Amino acid sequence: MATVTDLHDDHHDHGPAKGLMRWVTTTNHKDIGTLYLIFALVMFMVGGAMAMVIRLELFQPGLQFVDPGFFNQMTTVHALVMIFGGVMPAFVGLANWMLPIMIGGPDMALPRMNNWSFWILPFAFAMLLGTFFMDGGAPAGGWTLYPPLVLQGGDGFSFMIFAIHMMGISSVMGAINVIVTILNMRAPGMTLMKMPLFVWTWFITAYLLIAVMPVLAGAVTMLLTDRFYDTTFFSAAGGGDPVLFQHIFWFFGHPEVYILILPAFGVISAIIPTFARKPLFGYSSMVYATSSIAFLSFIVWAHHMFTVGLPLQAELFFMYATMLIAVPTGVKVFNWISTMWKGSLTFETPMLFAIGFVIMFTIGGFSGLMLAIAPADFQYHDTYFVVAHFHYVLVTGAVYSIMASVYYWIPKWTGNMYSEKMGQWHFWLSTISVNILFFPQHFLGLAGMPRRIPDYSVQFAEFNMWSSIGGFAFGLSQVFFCYIVYKTIKGGEKATDQVWEGAEGLEWTLSSPPPYHSFSKAPEIK
Amino acid sequence: MIKLKQLFAGGLVLTFMSSVAQAEYGLNLPLGVTETSKQVYDLHMLILWICVVIGVIVFGAMIYSMIYHRKSRGAVASQFHESMAAEIIWTVIPFVILIVMAVPATKVLVEMHDTSEADMKIKVTGYQWKWRYEYIGEGVDFFSTLDAASNEARKLGSDIDPSTVENYLLNVDNPLVIPAGKKVGFLLTASDVIHSWWVPDFGWKKDAIPGFVNEAWVKVDEPGVYRGQCAELCGRDHGFMPIVVEVKSQADYETWLAEQKTGAAVAQVEVIKELDSAELNSKGKDIYNANCVACHQQNGQGVPGVFPAITGSTIATGDINQHIDMIMNGKAGTAMAAFKEQLNDVELAAVVTYQRNSLGNNVGDVVQPTAIAALR
Numbered sequence: 001m002a003t004v005t006d007l008h009d010d011h012h013d014h015g016p017a018k019g020l021m022r023w024v025t026t027t028n029h030k031d032i033g034t035l036y037l038i039f040a041l042v043m044f045m046v047g048g049a050m051a052m053v054i055r056l057e058l059f060q061p062g063l064q065f066v067d068p069g070f071f072n073q074m075t076t077v078h079a080l081v082m083i084f085g086g087v088m089p090a091f092v093g094l095a096n097w098m099l100p101i102m103i104g105g106p107d108m109a110l111p112r113m114n115n116w117s118f119w120i121l122p123f124a125f126a127m128l129l130g131t132f133f134m135d136g137g138a139p140a141g142g143w144t145l146y147p148p149l150v151l152q153g154g155d156g157f158s159f160m161i162f163a164i165h166m167m168g169i170s171s172v173m174g175a176i177n178v179i180v181t182i183l184n185m186r187a188p189g190m191t192l193m194k195m196p197l198f199v200w201t202w203f204i205t206a207y208l209l210i211a212v213m214p215v216l217a218g219a220v221t222m223l224l225t226d227r228f229y230d231t232t233f234f235s236a237a238g239g240g241d242p243v244l245f246q247h248i249f250w251f252f253g254h255p256e257v258y259i260l261i262l263p264a265f266g267v268i269s270a271i272i273p274t275f276a277r278k279p280l281f282g283y284s285s286m287v288y289a290t291s292s293i294a295f296l297s298f299i300v301w302a303h304h305m306f307t308v309g310l311p312l313q314a315e316l317f318f319m320y321a322t323m324l325i326a327v328p329t330g331v332k333v334f335n336w337i338s339t340m341w342k343g344s345l346t347f348e349t350p351m352l353f354a355i356g357f358v359i360m361f362t363i364g365g366f367s368g369l370m371l372a373i374a375p376a377d378f379q380y381h382d383t384y385f386v387v388a389h390f391h392y393v394l395v396t397g398a399v400y401s402i403m404a405s406v407y408y409w410i411p412k413w414t415g416n417m418y419s420e421k422m423g424q425w426h427f428w429l430s431t432i433s434v435n436i437l438f439f440p441q442h443f444l445g446l447a448g449m450p451r452r453i454p455d456y457s458v459q460f461a462e463f464n465m466w467s468s469i470g471g472f473a474f475g476l477s478q479v480f481f482c483y484i485v486y487k488t489i490k491g492g493e494k495a496t497d498q499v500w501e502g503a504e505g506l507e508w509t510l511s512s513p514p515p516y517h518s519f520s521k522a523p524e525i526k
Numbered sequence: 527m528i529k530l531k532q533l534f535a536g537g538l539v540l541t542f543m544s545s546v547a548q549a550e551y552g553l554n555l556p557l558g559v560t561e562t563s564k565q566v567y568d569l570h571m572l573i574l575w576i577c578v579v580i581g582v583i584v585f586g587a588m589i590y591s592m593i594y595h596r597k598s599r600g601a602v603a604s605q606f607h608e609s610m611a612a613e614i615i616w617t618v619i620p621f622v623i624l625i626v627m628a629v630p631a632t633k634v635l636v637e638m639h640d641t642s643e644a645d646m647k648i649k650v651t652g653y654q655w656k657w658r659y660e661y662i663g664e665g666v667d668f669f670s671t672l673d674a675a676s677n678e679a680r681k682l683g684s685d686i687d688p689s690t691v692e693n694y695l696l697n698v699d700n701p702l703v704i705p706a707g708k709k710v711g712f713l714l715t716a717s718d719v720i721h722s723w724w725v726p727d728f729g730w731k732k733d734a735i736p737g738f739v740n741e742a743w744v745k746v747d748e749p750g751v752y753r754g755q756c757a758e759l760c761g762r763d764h765g766f767m768p769i770v771v772e773v774k775s776q777a778d779y780e781t782w783l784a785e786q787k788t789g790a791a792v793a794q795v796e797v798i799k800e801l802d803s804a805e806l807n808s809k810g811k812d813i814y815n816a817n818c819v820a821c822h823q824q825n826g827q828g829v830p831g832v833f834p835a836i837t838g839s840t841i842a843t844g845d846i847n848q849h850i851d852m853i854m855n856g857k858a859g860t861a862m863a864a865f866k867e868q869l870n871d872v873e874l875a876a877v878v879t880y881q882r883n884s885l886g887n888n889v890g891d892v893v894q895p896t897a898i899a900a901l902r
Contacts, residue, residue, distance in 0.1 A: 062679065063680060063683075066682075069829065072764070149719040149720065149759065149761055152861045153832065237737060241737075242720060243738070277603040278607070279605065281607050281609075282613055324624070331616060337587055337588050341591050343591070343601070344602055345592060346598070347592075355588070363581070370577065373569060373627065374631065375565070376570045383757070446553065447556075448754070455695060455765050457696045459552065
């Protein structure tokens with residue numbers, strides 16, 4: 001009897017609806033994943049265009065192209081777009097596509113909410129980018145929104161706050177969906193300690209999101225009332241405290257940077273074993289290391305504020321706690337290298353990006369360790385050294401892991417192989433240019449160039465020029481990336497189900513591309 | 527087009543000449559001129575070298591593996607995937623290294639926090655976009671803004687080559703002067719938004735926060751001129767509020783201090799003089815260009831939505847007392863600062879007169895310095 005019912009169901013297994021409405025009304029995790037990924041790519045190019053304006057103005061000393069006020073709008077919105085529009089939606093897109101498949105579930109647990117959490121985003125960013133056309137222009141007080149400066153903005157201020165609220169709602173709903181899916185939708189036998197690391201890192205990331213996005217929402221709401229309703233949370237004249245905002249903001253902000261990097265750890269932990277043809281080294285220590293990083297992320301926020309005049313004891317505490325993060329992060333790097341050790345390595349594009357990630361993320365980790373040392377941070381703070389640091393961990397870290405996962409899974413998603421030759425070109429162009437772009441910024445910062453300035457003293461001219469040339473080349477390389485993605489979606493050599501010789505995991509047991517509804521019957525977990 | 531050409535030509539020239547012409551560019555933290563800055567430098571180098579050594583080992587292992595464990599060389603994958611011993615080793619060793627770093631870092635940090643027993647104190651106040659220095663107990667108090675040459679060259683489309691300007695963007699009209707060999711305490715605060723006071727050669731920066739007073743100190747043994755910049759984004763002209771500190775020998779410092787005190791007295795006398803409209807307008811133009819253009823723009827049109835226009839504004843063309851009040855006391859909750867403290871009576875009278883009779887306004891009245899003095 002049961003067999004008959006199953007057959008009956010199969011006959012009604014419908015594919016996607018036709019036309020534009022498919023994408024508007026979809027509750028399918030694969031469709032929503034695709035939407036998120038395309039949205040992230042578009043935002044990556046929008047934020048990248050702003051970076052090009054920044055590097056153009058900084059190409060040589062003197063002001064040649066933009067007004068300093070507009071320059072500040074560029075740096076502010078570049079950061080907001082890249083963080084909230086680029087990296088976060090890209091990882092949510094990957095989670096949507098891969099989590100249900102990796103745990104052997106049929107879909108995300110809350111499909112309608114899934115649709116909603118995506119469709120909030122285009123409106124949020126339309127509103128944020130719309131501020132460019134308002135009186136006073138876009139927000140220009142830095143993405144960290146420090147009062148009192150941020151309160152001086154024009155009409156765009158309140159629109160930016162509302163956009164941040166919407167992004168926060170989207171993220172929290174996405175995070176709830178991830179947690180509920182992981183806890184409820186696993187195939188029988190898929191115990192927690194059998195889950196792929198990408199699932200584990202996203203599971204932990206989702207808790208971070210739920211913990212801190214409301215904190216950001218609270219902080220920006222207080223800004224809103226300070227500006228429009230005569231409260232003085234952050235104004236000393238009314239008994240408030242401008243530094244209070246920084247404490248609240250960074251209580252969100254530091255876990256936020258791990259939200260941007262933990263899923264990357266998961267991706268890399270999937271790719272390296274595949275191309276080393278060897279199981280991941282130290283699976284359980286990877287899980288514990290990720291959890292420790294997540295815990296530590298809540299008690300280190302004030303290392304962003306060493307120069308605000310904290311008491312000595314506070315500076316010591318935050319210095320020590322921050323240094324501790326190097327331990328679990330080191331464990332992860334050592335585990336990845338041990339996975340490669342005595343493997344049988346090949347270097348397809350995903351592996352190139354993964355290796356690029358490990359090396360350059362570690363460089364960003366080293367500069368992070370240097371920044372943790374409070375007395376030295378008094379020199380590094382708010383200079384280009386910091387800019388170099390966080391671009392190493394975010395661009396050659398988070399963004400590289402996203403590139404790696406696109407190359408790794410796009411044959412599965414589309415059923416077509418990307419052009420390996422083009423992929424390798426993309427990797428080498430990106431890697432050479434990104435280092436010309438960001439490495440000299442270490443020197444600029446150490447030599448004394450503050451960040452967020454549109455013009456600089458002539459002794460900084462040479463490295464800024466190198467940095468700009470690297471920036472333009474890196475920007476062009478990403479246009480090439482868009483072309484590669486487009487071409488792969490359109491066609492190409494057919495991918496096998498297994499795709500990669502050494503790949504392990506449930507996603508490779510499905511066809512390429514997978515059926516619209518995967519695992520309506522739970523797979524068996526060995 | 528011309529701009530692009532210039533940019534391109536400038537790019538080529540700079541790229542080829544730079545190794546010769548700009549041999550001065552820095553790669554590393556400056557050693558600095560204070561005990562603190564030297565300790566910070568040593569700490570920086572210690573951590574840097576530790577990171578380099580770890581990097582060589584870690585990346586070395588990776589590269590070795592990439593060369594010798596590749597499939598194309600016939601490497602066969604082992605299947606080991608766990609080692610408790612290894613995990614413990616690479617947890618404990620980094621922990622020990624961290625302790626090695628933390629010990630000297632703690633020592634330096636404790637010393638930097640010791641602001642006690644300063645020989646003299648200077649209050650530093652950040653304004654959008656200038657610094658104010660008050661020598662506590664000396665009655666010397668002045669503002670320090672970007673020098674005129676840099677200010678001219680930094681304008682969008684000024685066509686002045688920054689490399690022809692001496693100390694471009696790192697020069698001011700009135701530098702801070704301190705004596706050598708004395709422990710000088712700083713009290714840092716701000717009047718509008720958060721700024722950060724940073725001279726790299728002193729080895730630290732500290733935020734200047736409205737409503738709060740931060741403390742720091744410096745003791746420089748060698749006389750000299752040291753330059754820095756505001757390090758916390760503080761609005762449109764954040765990149766244009768440099769810091770210059772002249773360290774003089776004790777005798778030179780005292781001479782300078784005495785001059786400052788007499789200078790203040792002379793300015794006081796000037797107030798009593800009546801000035802004619804032309805004098806006020808020409809002085810007012812300079813004051814406007816130095817203090818007002820950043821927001822209200824060269825032509826007085828402002829920036830819609832954030833910075834109101836002066837041309838045709840109800841304030842600049844209406845009741846002169848309201849106009850004076852706006853400039854002296856500012857407008858709470860906006861970027862409009864109170865200029866009462868920043869400008870003297872003559873300067874205030876001049877800039878009010880200028881705004882009423884230029885920039886497309888033609889009210890025709892003047893205000894005398896004595897009238898301003900009466901309002902103080």
